[in-house]
Amino acid sequence: MAESPRVTRRDRIIEAALALAEENSWADLRLHRVADRLGLSLAAVRAEFRDLDAIADAWFARALDEVLSAPPAEIAGRPPPERLLVVMMRWFDALAPHRTVAREMLRAKLYPGHPQHWGPLIADLSRLMHWFLDAARIASTGRARQLAEIGLTALFLTTLRGWLRDDSESQTRTREQLERGLRAADRWLPRLTLAPRVRRASAPE
Numbered sequence: 001m002a003e004s005p006r007v008t009r010r011d012r013i014i015e016a017a018l019a020l021a022e023e024n025s026w027a028d029l030r031l032h033r034v035a036d037r038l039g040l041s042l043a044a045v046r047a048e049f050r051d052l053d054a055i056a057d058a059w060f061a062r063a064l065d066e067v068l069s070a071p072p073a074e075i076a077g078r079p080p081p082e083r084l085l086v087v088m089m090r091w092f093d094a095l096a097p098h099r100t101v102a103r104e105m106l107r108a109k110l111y112p113g114h115p116q117h118w119g120p121l122i123a124d125l126s127r128l129m130h131w132f133l134d135a136a137r138i139a140s141t142g143r144a145r146q147l148a149e150i151g152l153t154a155l156f157l158t159t160l161r162g163w164l165r166d167d168s169e170s171q172t173r174t175r176e177q178l179e180r181g182l183r184a185a186d187r188w189l190p191r192l193t194l195a196p197r198v199r200r201a202s203a204p205e
Contacts, residue, residue: 010048010058012038017055018098026052026104056105057124063094064128067135075136081182083136085175088156091132092163092174103164129153155181 016037021029029052035045049055067090075083095102109121129149133140140148159181163174 009040009044013040013045013048014055014059014062017052018059018101021101021104022098026056026101026108053109056109057120059098059105060095060124063091064131066094067091068131070135072137080136080138081185083138084132084152084185085178085182087132087135088159088178089171089175091128092159092171096171099164099166106164125153125156129156132156151185155185 013034016034017029020033020037031045031052032042034040034055035042049058067087070090075086078086126149129152132152133145133148138148155178159174159178162177163171166172166174168174
């Protein structure tokens, strides 16, 4: 059967894996069940994803794509903390329908018997912070950028821990926790919102 131009085989595999994990758990999910659910061979699944962890990575990446595809007008005119609030809540909102599965995915990545996941997880976290800052149009450089990443990483991890247990309607508790953290960050975020350095044009000879 031909794939829809909008729903690719990769998308179908991700959705099937999420649905099966909701029915049982991510830890007990096996790729042959995903293949059987979709009527695919295991070779077809492997052609798209090397393992379950790659499916998890693709789902988190899809949430980031939703963050980055939003129009800049949504944050135009807002101060830096509010811009980051909008951007980060987009990410949490994108993953919210499968919060329990997200918790199980992260637990699998941090499992002591899976050290091969730890390095990529740290690198993915760093890239995510870079994208959050870019999506919020916070253009800092040098030491200021490093401080922004450190502060944002600490805030994100604290909020993520709360989000994984947040069963409130519309993620109210997560938003409130993030707002409190960003109010505290208001002391340093404005200083990190620097215009990009402009190279001075060379004088004509």
